[in-house]
Amino acid sequence: MTQPFVFMDLRTADPGGSRRFYTELFGWRVADVPAGPATVIQDPNGATIALWESAAPGTTS
Incomplete structure (x- = not known):
């Protein structure tokens, strides 16, 4: 059976704080995406999370 x-x-x-949070707490791998401003995080089960910077709460981008 393949993984979903x-x-x-x-x-x-x-993004830096979120990156540290997921890698330190869960031990997830992190890789910068060379084609864009995203960071890719993978958990040990193969799920992939794209981490994007957004505007701070209360501000606009």
Whole structure:
């Protein structure tokens, strides 16, 4: 049986903090995407999360 395709987007005003949170707490792997401003996080089960910077709460982008 193959693994299901799982992909999520996470938009955050603090990409560095989110990156540290997921790697330190869960041990997930992180890789910068060379084609864009995203960071890709993979959990041990193969789920993929794209981490994107967004505007801080209360501001516009």
